[in-house]
Amino acid sequence: MRELKIFAVVVVFTLITYWGVEPYAHHEMHPPKPAPDYTFQDVDGLKGLTGNAEAGATLVQANCIACHSIESAGFPQLMDNASSAAAYGVTPPDLATSGKLYNADYLAAFIKNPAKAAKVQHKFEDGAVHPMPNYDWMQPQEIADMVAYLQSIAPKEMTNKEVFKDACQRCHALKYADMQKGTMAAFTPDANIKAYMGKIPPDLSQYIRSRSESYLHEFINDPQKHLEGTAMPRVGLTQDAENQVVTYMQEIGDSSKDKREALGPKFLIYFVIFAIFAWLWKVKQWRDMH
Ligand code: HEC
Numbered sequence: 001m002r003e004l005k006i007f008a009v010v011v012v013f014t015l016i017t018y019w020g021v022e023p024y025a026h027h028e029m030h031p032p033k034p035a036p037d038y039t040f041q042d043v044d045g046l047k048g049l050t051g052n053a054e055a056g057a058t059l060v061q062a063n064c065i066a067c068h069s070i071e072s073a074g075f076p077q078l079m080d081n082a083s084s085a086a087a088y089g090v091t092p093p094d095l096a097t098s099g100k101l102y103n104a105d106y107l108a109a110f111i112k113n114p115a116k117a118a119k120v121q122h123k124f125e126d127g128a129v130h131p132m133p134n135y136d137w138m139q140p141q142e143i144a145d146m147v148a149y150l151q152s153i154a155p156k157e158m159t160n161k162e163v164f165k166d167a168c169q170r171c172h173a174l175k176y177a178d179m180q181k182g183t184m185a186a187f188t189p190d191a192n193i194k195a196y197m198g199k200i201p202p203d204l205s206q207y208i209r210s211r212s213e214s215y216l217h218e219f220i221n222d223p224q225k226h227l228e229g230t231a232m233p234r235v236g237l238t239q240d241a242e243n244q245v246v247t248y249m250q251e252i253g254d255s256s257k258d259k260r261e262a263l264g265p266k267f268l269i270y271f272v273i274f275a276i277f278a279w280l281w282k283v284k285q286w287r288d289m290h
């Protein structure tokens with residue numbers, strides 16, 4: 001009986017140390033960040049307006065295709081990646097999928113004021129201007145029309161790789177995805193992106209290993225939350241699109257994760273069976289002793 005009491009005291013103190021002290025210290029050193037906000041409450045969005053896609057088509061043709069291609073709608077790139085990067089600092093993305101990739105309120109806010117929506121206004125002080133002009137002089141209804149048009153032409157389904165290509169690859173390489181052909185290099189040449197961003201955005205091939213999945217979600221949803229003053233813009237992805245990007249980074253950088261995790265329960269089952277046999281064996285050995 002005495003042993004049992006000692007045992008209980010040890011168990012209680014171990015649990016207090018484990019659940020009380022360790023998580024508490026962790027909490028103090030890494031205060032939790034607010035969860036990602038996929039509704040983008042803070043932006044100057046659509047404010048409930050519903051757009052007219054037909055009217056939006058005309059507006060997008062008049063305002064956007066000088067810089068952006070929309071290949072699937074018949075508006076090709078006017079310059080190759082290198083020339084457009086030289087002109088704008090970064091190769092502007094094709095807009096065919098924007099209506100699916102980006103939250104609609106975010107998209108509206110980005111069109112009105114890109115630097116503000118992307119939370120990179122700190123980069124455009126002292127006379128420097130964002131390479132994409134503000135369209136906040138347009139009527140809110142016209143902005144809603146353009147968003148409706150972009151949504152109407154967007155594909156219903158995209159592969160994980162396509163999401164990465166349209167949302168991230170203008171700045172980031174993911175070289176491990178295609179070492180041989182080099183097609184997963186960033187679209188913007190290093191010299192241009194360095195001049196525009198102040199540094200070369202990192203190759204993302206191994207980030208799923210060096211950062212946790214939840215960090216990646218928080219960071220992509222709102223980079224300033226983790227790296228205050230960072231040059232990386234908020235990109236405004238929907239939750240689905242962000243999940244696809246992170247899944248893609250995992251497929252490329254840590255393809256054996258699922259296998260590894262599936263192994264855990266198998267080991268536990270093995271240990272349970274082993275423990276039962278060990279116990280039966282012990283009972284058998286001691287039976288003759290008494
Ligand atoms: C003068 C060139 C120019 C024009 C005109 C222009 N853009 Fe852009 N746009 C850019 C550049 C450059 C970027 C990339 C900026 C960056 O990543 O920092 C961009 C980025 C974007 C993005 C990506 C947003 C994100 O969250 O990553 C969208 C969507 C977009 N533009 C839509 C539009 C629409 C819609 C119009 C027309 C109303 C338009 N753009 C007009 C140059 C332009």
Ligand code: HEC
Pocket residue numbers: 090167168169170171172197199200201202204207211216219220227229230231232233235237245
């Ligand atoms: C307009 C360029 C641009 C776009 C678009 C962009 N990034 Fe970045 N990203 C950067 C820059 C610049 C940095 C370096 C930030 C720093 O060190 O301050 C960075 C850093 C990162 C990091 C490293 C964070 C860390 O903790 O060090 C990750 C992860 C990342 N980006 C993911 C993404 C993903 C995923 C996308 C697409 C959804 C994306 N980025 C789109 C420019 C961009």
